[in-house]
Structure formats: structure tokens, C-alpha cells
Amino acid sequence: MSMFADVAEADERTLWFTPGGLSPGGMLSPDDAAAFQASLIADATLVDAVPDNLRNSFERLRRRHALGVIDYEQFTEVADDAVRLYEPALRYRFVEFYHGQPIPFTDKERRPRPLTSDRYDDIAERLRKDKLYLPTGDGGQWRFSGMLTDLMRWARDQGLLRGQRARHQERLIVKMRNRLSHGRQYHVDLPGAATMEIRDLAEFINQLWGVATPGGRRYPAPVRRDIMVIGWDPTTRSRVIDRADGLRPDEDPSWQWMLLRGVADVYDVERFDSRYATSRWPAEYLWGPGPVAGALTWLSGHRPSADEVDAVDRLYLLRQDGNLLHLPQHPEVFAAAPPHERGGSWHLLRADHPNDAFGCVRSQHDTGTGHDTYGCPAQPITSGPWGDVHEELRRLQPTLMPHLPVDVRAPTPITWPRTVEIPNG
Structure with a gap:
């Protein structure tokens, strides 16, 4: 059967960029260097639902990122400005979320103080004058000042943001933005920092508008789980890991086989434990262990299908x-x-x-x-x-x-x- 290697070679996951031409010294030409940097953020785009004003600000970052090839400090400016764009993104989403409907503000005594506006500046002006509160899911209330920390909490409370690792990163974003706002000392970031800030920002904005990122680092989309088979020789402990559609009736009859629903990744599948969560993505036990004939009979009778599962929260x-x-x-x-x-x-x-x-x-x-x-x-x-x-x-x-x-x-x-x-x- 076609199989994943028992002892797989290292998965290098390296992006190899082949330029159109190299200088005699082996360095990228300016055009190729610019094309390479553009390729690193080519898929960091925003979904159609994002407002044009926010989209234009994000696209400006992408254009300036390319200028880092000829002006190295552009990478630092882009990384910093990407951090500064989180609060405007949240402000746009806050206004759009209520669609011109009254925002359910109350005062400290829980008396209704609704506010309707399609401009966040008007909301911010009201918040500077009055202490207003938003309801919590358990019947309480919390003071909403309209600053970045509160906007992050609001987005979490409304289910717009997801993931526990991302929750920790959102706290760091607030700290980073505050450092920039209060005069961070002169610094120089590497190109990779600007690249990651743009990619992370794109994931954040798209998640605010309800779209997770396939393979994302911050807000990943649900992953596909296939029907997987693990086979092994009880004597030599040799094994194979493959998708179940690669299983054949002429396999060695002395081998044992087990079926599960999981992500098609050798590193993940080989850590499967039916009673404990030991793999990166959730896996589901289906059948086994037993001979190949039993595995094929079970597959034929049950016809299990692939699915998708959310691995966060x-x-x-x-x-x-x-x-x-x-x-x-x-x-x-x-x-x-x-x-x-x-x-x-x-x-x-x-x-x-x-x-x-x-x-x-x-x-x-x-x-x-x-x-x-x-x-x-x-x-x-x-x-x-x-x-x-x-x-x-x-x-x-x-x-x-x-x-x-x-x-x-x-x-x-x-x-x-x-x-x-x-x-x-």
C-alpha cells in the first residue's frame, strides 16, 4: 500500500523562492527581492465584508512592505503601524455590529442609557462624558470606556474572537500598542517581523468579520479529518500510517490494523491514544486493532466519511x-x-x-x-x-x-x- 514513511524524514516546510535571475554574487536582483517579499504576504488579504476605509489602510501597509527592499526601515514602520491598526479595526467592527441599532449601554445603577450612532467618534465622545456599562452574559455589567482593552473584551464577549492562544496574544497586542503610543525608543525590526505582523493582522480582521484563516497561526479555520489507518507488525513493531482508502486485502495477515478519524499527519497520528488527548488535533477512534479483513469489513459496512473539526476552544x-x-x-x-x-x-x-x-x-x-x-x-x-x-x-x-x-x-x-x-x- 502507498504509505507514509515509518520514520519520516524531517518536514522542512521551507519556502524556496526561485528568482528570474541572480547577480554574479548569488544575491537576488532588486526586482526579484521585491517579488519575494510580496510572495510572503500574497495570501494575507481581507474578506469582502471588511469596510473600504479599513481595507485601504491595510492595503497601504502591504504596499509599504514592498518598499522595505529599497528602504529597510520601512519594515520597522510597517510592523509598528500594523499594531496600531488593531484599535481602528475594532472600532469599525463595533459600529457595524449594531447596524445603527441602539447600543445597550446602562449607567452604574443599571438604568438604560442607549446610544445609536454610525460614527465611533460620537460614541467615544459620549464615553468621555459619561460612565457607561455593557451587560455580561451572567446578568452583570462592566464598565466600557471604549479603549483598546475594552474593545478586545467586547469582541470576546460577542464571540467575534476565538481561541485561547489568540486570547493571550490579544493581551500582548494591547501592551505593544501602549508602548508605541507612549514613545517606544528607536528600534529596527527585521523583515520577518513586518511580514508576521501583516499576516497576523489580516487573520485578526477577517476573524472579526466571521472568517477564520485556513492554516492560520492566530485564528485557524477548522481542519479536515480523514479516515486513517495504522498498521503494525506485532513482532518487529514495523508500522505504516496511511489514509484508509489505501488499505488492500492482500496486506500481510500477521499485521494488526486500527482505524481512526484524524488529520492526515504522521506526527499527529502516531501519537493517537483512544482514552487520552495526546495529539495536536482531536482524533476519533473507530475500530481495531484487528486483521486487515476485519478493517475492510468494517469500512465497507460503516462507510465513514471525512469531516472538519475546530481545534480551538x-x-x-x-x-x-x-x-x-x-x-x-x-x-x-x-x-x-x-x-x-x-x-x-x-x-x-x-x-x-x-x-x-x-x-x-x-x-x-x-x-x-x-x-x-x-x-x-x-x-x-x-x-x-x-x-x-x-x-x-x-x-x-x-x-x-x-x-x-x-x-x-x-x-x-x-x-x-x-x-x-x-x-x-
């Missing part, structure tokens, strides 16, 4: 039993845990990666590491006995279907532990 649950901290579990596995595996204290978190959830809990309970609440890319929700955590999980996911799959892991040369001891826990 997922819920993870971790069990702490004394000094032992277990790896994260997905909600359906946690909900189906047998009584003898419900002991200890449980932690429910929202994170984009299981490692983020694990690191958050471990650092909180290991006094030797310390926990940076501000910089933590995971959001703790609740902790306590299994029953209490299960009740909160049901509130967050009322349609959750408990499912305890067969206890199986992808074969690897090293069997990784499912628990870690917390020395000072």
Missing part, C-alpha cells in the same frame, strides 16, 4: 490523584469513566491544545514551576470531585454523549506514560 478534563496528574481527556471519555476511575480531583479547562491544559494544571499544583496566570494559554473553568465537574460539563455541553472507546494506542518504540508525578503537589 476545546474542553479538556484532567484527573489529579494524589501526586499523580493524568493526561487530558476529551469530554465524552470523561463522562463515560467507570466508577473506579473517578477518584481524586478533576480539572475542567478550555484550551486549544491538550498540552496547554496539562501545563496549566501542572504549573498550578507543582510549587516548583509556578503558574503565570496572565500568560497561560488555557482557561480554567472549575475543579473538584468528578460529580461536580460532570455537572458543570453538562451545563456547557448539554447534548454530550458519553463514550468509552477500546483502550488502545498507536504503536511507538517508546510507551509514553499517561500520568506524571507532581513532586510538590
